[in-house]
Amino acid sequence: MKYTKRKKALILLADGTIFHGKSIGKEGSAFGEVCFNTGTTGYQEIFTDPSYYGQLMVTTNAHIGNYGTLDEESESDAIKISGLICKNFSFNYSRAAADKSLETFLSDNNLMAISDVDTRALVSHIRDHGAMNAVISTEVDNIEGLKKQLSDVPSMEGLELASKVSTKEPYFYGDENATYKISALDIGMKTNILRNLAKRDAYIKVFPYNSSFEDMEAFKPDGYFLSNGPGDPEPLSEAIALTKEIIKRDLPLFGICLGHQVIALANGISTYKMHHGHRGINHPVQNLVTTKGEITSQNHGFSINREETESHPDIEITHMHLNDDTVMGIKMKSKNCFSVQYHPEASPGPNDSIYLFDQFIENLKKN
Structure with missing residues (x-):
């Protein structure tokens, strides 16, 4: 279990809505289109699926990381999502076959991630208002600066990836x-x-x-x-x-x-x-x-x-x-x-x- 203090983080949506959480490892900001996946398993395959390139992934399953990762289960050579948003992040894992923790896997891929987010409320917002661009960041006191940077992120519509x-x-x-x-x-x-x-x-x-x-x-x-x-x-x-x-x-x-x-x-x-x-x-x-x-x-x-x-x-x-x-x-x-x-x-x-x-x-x- 990780007892070190984790930095405050937030999700800022293009419509101005803000959700709060805590960072997992990497600090800074990550931009992309926010979307959600309802799968209860398969987070490693999801994160490494090239189809998710340029997207901030919200996992609706409450626990992420509990069975670690296994290199042979990746769907490409590296993580393709822009960032991860989840509710409960497991720093420990219990699968005997796993070769590393999800925390290490994210760190190896230099991925920005935040947890302790009210993902039910966030997913409800996306369902009501649609997928949109967003930023996840530890710069919680720089809202106006993040808004300006977010406004420069191109829409997924018309985007060749x-x-x-x-x-x-x-x-x-x-x-x-x-x-x-x-x-x-x-x-x-x-x-x-x-x-x-x-x-x-x-x-x-x-x-x-x-x-x-x-x-x-x-x-x-x-x-x-x-x-x-x-x-x-x-x-x-x-x-x-x-x-x-x-x-x-x-x-x-x-x-x-x-x-x-x-x-x-x-x-x-x-x-x-x-x-x-x-x-x-x-x-x-x-x-x-x-x-x-x-x-x-x-x-x-x-x-x-x-x-x-x-x-x-x-x-x-x-x-x-x-x-x-x-x-x-x-x-x-x-x-x-x-x-x-x-x-x-x-x-x-x-x-x-x-x-x-x-x-x-x-x-x-x-x-």
């Missing part, structure tokens, strides 16, 4: 002697996506966010994949152009999350910023093809336009969110292309939707 998290150079994942070859566009790739493809006898070459069709075609893949990722999908002009070329040639294509939105944009369907998004591991989705329900892992602040999707002559809606009727999955009627808004690879989350990777492999066989 894939370039901030994408690989700089192509790399390979899996067994080079595998049956299938897949060219994957990294616009914020989670590692567990690659694990799921590799365990289905695929060898993957992962490409940077701005790769051309010619770059990815040179690998002579059996199919193409578009990853999850952060930010607004509309500025991703290169990824959209690439996707149009893949679709035009009727090559097997699968997209997840941001990749799903890019596929929609490539088909002329617009996207929009949601009020506060979907982030958690218990989101109910219905597969409209099988009529079965799925409990899903989700992390997105943008969605595709439902009316435009329904009226598109070559698009079929395959999955819907049962809470708010947002589009969760689509497939093209005339092309070998499908996508989902949520995370079938989970990490964290349930595995109800893991079959989608099998579906993609089946599509490769048809090519």
Whole structure:
């Protein structure tokens, strides 16, 4: 147990609302869009998910850090959130398999975090007023200065962030002697996506966010994949152009999350910023093809336009969110292309939707 005195800290929202807490280790300020995740486990996977780049994460579970961290459970090479906001922070951990405490993990990644926050009140405020920019800071006596700095932080709407998290150079994942070859566009790739493809006898070459069709075609893949990722999908002009070329040639294509939105944009369907998004591991989705329900892992602040999707002559809606009727999955009627808004690879989350990777492999066989 840590008995050293911890500094006072605060959260200042763009609308001027202030919540108070205490710092965990690092002092200073961190800026980003404040959002919340309702998952009860999986904090390490959440913090290292590239889709959260540029966001201040509020964890609704009351206890964070109680089972420590394990290097192999990270979804990328480092923490991607801008800062952590929680209720009760555990400096000690009880999982025998863990290799370090969450405090050490945060310190190693130089992450700003605060605890002892009324997270129920904060989440209620976000639900009522929407996700917005915010700052977490130990500069509790510099409110006006923080407000000025916060006003300069760009809105997530219109913000291109894939370039901030994408690989700089192509790399390979899996067994080079595998049956299938897949060219994957990294616009914020989670590692567990690659694990799921590799365990289905695929060898993957992962490409940077701005790769051309010619770059990815040179690998002579059996199919193409578009990853999850952060930010607004509309500025991703290169990824959209690439996707149009893949679709035009009727090559097997699968997209997840941001990749799903890019596929929609490539088909002329617009996207929009949601009020506060979907982030958690218990989101109910219905597969409209099988009529079965799925409990899903989700992390997105943008969605595709439902009316435009329904009226598109070559698009079929395959999955819907049962809470708010947002589009969760689509497939093209005339092309070998499908996508989902949520995370079938989970990490964290349930595995109800893991079959989608099998579906993609089946599509490769048809090519």
